[in-house]
Amino acid sequence: MNFNPLKEKGLPLEKQIRTWHDIAHRKFNKNDVNCYTRTRQILMNGIEVEAWNFKHNMARVCNHEDTLEFLAQTKRIEDAQQSTINWLAPSDQSVLETTLGYEQVAVDLTAWLAQNEPDPYVKETFDFGLLEDFDHLYRYAQWAYMVHGIEPDDIVQHQTDVMIGRPTQHHHNCNILRLRRAYDKSKASPQTKVNILTVLSGEQQTHNYYGEHGFEYGNELLRETYAEIKDVEEEHVTMYESLIDPTESFYEKLLMHEFTEVCTYHNCMEDELNDDIRAIWEQFLDIEINHLKTASELFKKYEKRDPEEIIGETVVHPCHFESQKEYVSKVLEKEVDKRLAKDKGYQYIKDIPDDWASYKIQDISGKDGAPSENTIRSIAVQQGKDIVVTSDKMRDKIPELMERGLQEKSLAPDTVKVDEYKKYHK
């Protein structure tokens, strides 16, 4: 469907200020919310955090008075949108329940983006990141069960598999290797640009959430698991942001940020099942159309170019959520043993040279063991088996996937080996 936001009216700036009640009072019920309403809520919080952060960064390097005025007025609007969306989560939703929601976002969003990404190199990067978040979901699911007795399907509602992916202890790289090749801003499609900014905002917010909440449980091993996975999310932010052409001007970036907000809200509005929450997406879409129109005027004035050259004439769909089990399984079977290479490419375990820069990081950080592996031991001690939710077909493949995915050279001392793991499934 064609929806050209520049041709829409939008909500005038003076009508965007809301009451404290309107900003803070709405919330969903964790027991009956659809899992994809929750993933939209988690993602859109990340989108607003990025919008707000970006505007502050731009304001610090900008000396155009009219732009500064626009930024000053809309930063607080983005901020209030963030409060409304983040605070939709009810107070009885635990940190670990929310965490499963975050990783479900990462898996199902990235899978959607990968299948709708026109640039094959960017797609490959999405597939690569996807398998790491997939493994995080499995590790956190053990903790949600151990600490709160939460079954993964209480949160992911049968839409997302929970099983081992590329093992988390192998996600720790020399961060230089995470740097990818940037797209060329004059050639990349609006879809590619919006896709990257969307997943980047989600990953950044995931990182921030683990940083803000990972210490809230008393259990030492759980704290360490949050620290370990938070560090991987830092790598993901580094990886996805490096795909963006660094020569884009601040005005071009401003345009892309507002356009990404428009596209994501539009997508949320079209997909939303909950009437109360759809009303929020609609209202916020209207707000973003207004922001985008002003950003376009500023772009024309200072860059002397047509904004449609950058954003095109219609919205893209960067955040449609639906079950991606089949796609994720395919990527898992194909790429569980894939790793980063130093030429900004990828390689398989069998081709990794002895001087691979990530070994150094893995040897140091994994010296006392990997919390993500100890997690599996803990659940085995407590329950006699780990928590896995997948089809029988995929379950049967776990030992083989483990064997391929584990990189012998840098295994942490307490790694659960294939034979031991097999016992959990007897």
Ligand SMILES: [Fe+2]
């Ligand atoms: Fe916003």
Ligand SMILES: [Fe+2]
């Ligand atoms: Fe993750």
Ligand SMILES: [Fe+2]
């Ligand atoms: Fe991630």
Ligand SMILES: [Fe+2]
């Ligand atoms: Fe905005």
